[in-house]
Amino acid sequence: MHSPIERKQPSFSLFLFLCITITFKIAIAFNIAIAFNVSTLTFGESYSPLFSKFNIQLSPDDKTVRLLLNRFSGSGIISSDYYNYGFFSASIKMPSRYTAGIVVAFYTSNVDTFEYNHDELDIEFLGNVQGKAWRFQTNVYGNGSVSRGREERYRMWFDPSKDSHRYSILWTPKNIIFYVDEIPIREVIRNEAMRGDYPSKPMSVYATIWDASSWATNGGKKKVDYRYQPFIAEFKDLVLQGCVVDPVDQIPSSNCSDSNAALMAADFATVSAEARKSMRLFRQRYMYYSYCYDTLRYPVPPPECLIVPSEREMFKSSGGLKGKIRFGGSNRRRRRAKRRSDAAIAASGR
Numbered sequence: 593m594h595s596p597i598e599r600k601q602p603s604f605s606l607f608l609f610l611c612i613t614i615t616f617k618i619a620i621a622f623n624i625a626i627a628f629n630v631s632t633l634t635f636g637e638s639y640s641p642l643f644s645k646f647n648i649q650l651s652p653d654d655k656t657v658r659l660l661l662n663r664f665s666g667s668g669i670i671s672s673d674y675y676n677y678g679f680f681s682a683s684i685k686m687p688s689r690y691t692a693g694i695v696v697a698f699y700t701s702n703v704d705t706f707e708y709n710h711d712e713l714d715i716e717f718l719g720n721v722q723g724k725a726w727r728f729q730t731n732v733y734g735n736g737s738v739s740r741g742r743e744e745r746y747r748m749w750f751d752p753s754k755d756s757h758r759y760s761i762l763w764t765p766k767n768i769i770f771y772v773d774e775i776p777i778r779e780v781i782r783n784e785a786m787r788g789d790y791p792s793k794p795m796s797v798y799a800t801i802w803d804a805s806s807w808a809t810n811g812g813k814k815k816v817d818y819r820y821q822p823f824i825a826e827f828k829d830l831v832l833q834g835c836v837v838d839p840v841d842q843i844p845s846s847n848c849s850d851s852n853a854a855l856m857a858a859d860f861a862t863v864s865a866e867a868r869k870s871m872r873l874f875r876q877r878y879m880y881y882s883y884c885y886d887t888l889r890y891p892v893p894p895p896e897c898l899i900v901p902s903e904r905e906m907f908k909s910s911g912g913l914k915g916k917i918r919f920g921g922s923n924r925r926r927r928r929a930k931r932r933s934d935a936a937i938a939a940s941g942r
């Protein structure tokens with residue numbers, strides 16, 4: 593079949609057409625809707641300013657948070673509590689226009705309590721060059737495993753600066769699932785061989801916007817352009833659901849077993865067969881780097897990697913894409929993507 597996807601240099605309108613078509617296909621594949629049966633919180637009920645309070649704007653109803661980046665500073669918020677497992681979610685609208693060099697992150701971490709053996713789960717949006725697809729990455733660290741990056745990178749199938757979309761992180765004692773809207777895009781199933789690399793200590797939830805000119809876009813060649821400031825990331829539909837604990841208590845003051853059982857029984861904690869189809873489709877079309885297929889870096893894939901043949905055949909030993917990028921990347925673009933990956937990997941050892 594000669595789909596327009598095969599063409600080398602798609603125009604922007606063709607790109608939009610593809611986005612719409614593919615969104616439709618993913619939606620079809622995902623015909624069992626997961627009802628995220630969760631209640632949303634106001635900012636005051638859930639978060640506190642983390643840095644640069646002057647760049648944090650709250651709506652009058654306290655339900656929408658705008659994080660600004662300008663030439664003085666980025667900004668960030670942190671959950672008021674620590675959670676020992678949970679479901680964390682927000683509808684996020686990315687800054688529009690020129691966003692190269694800007695990173696918007698929604699993540700969990702406990703680096704402030706466990707400096708040398710921290711845990712972390714990341715969703716990071718890596719800015720874009722106008723007219724090109726946005727890119728984002730997910731990552732997992734446990735017990736200070738910063739020398740063992742577990743990153744995956746993807747293109748987005750929609751323009752995340754146009755409307756809000758829900759991004760979610762599920763973290764249970766058994767599995768981790770990253771969601772974009774209702775689509776599970778990555779699942780990490782806990783494996784005994786991961787040992788401490790599986791995050792298991794209480795974490796806070798963060799949302800930040802910052803200047804990552806040195807690496808985020810085209811390996812750092814595209815910098816933040818402050819003529820377009822302020823850059824605004826808007827967060828709403830805030831969900832923090834999990835067992836609240838005191839991180840410095842070695843024996844948690846609250847017994848989390850009931851709340852973790854409820855978390856693991858929630859519909860979003862299991863990837864149904866239908867949802868798995870959508871996940872496969874998403875990963876085959878949009879994933880352009882996975883540590884699981886980077887055999888130069890990990891000759892033996894880390895223990896949690898589930899090698900999917902249809903995914904593996906897409907990648908070279910560097911973990912980058914082997915064939916053509918699905919929506920028409922040229923060789924030049926692929927080489928740039930490779931350099932970007934390398935630079936981002938280098939930078940992710942922060």
Ligand SMILES: *[C@@H]1O[C@H](CO)[C@@H](O)[C@H](O)[C@H]1NC(C)=O
Pocket residue numbers: 708709735736787788789
């Ligand atoms: C976590 O890291 C600490 C210090 O690096 C180490 O002593 C401990 O054994 C690790 N825990 C697990 C479960 O791997």
Ligand SMILES: *[C@@H]1O[C@H](CO)[C@@H](O)[C@H](O)[C@H]1NC(C)=O
Pocket residue numbers: 847848849850
């Ligand atoms: C936690 O609660 C469960 C049942 O709710 C109970 O079986 C278990 O013994 C409790 N654990 C601790 C450490 O209190």
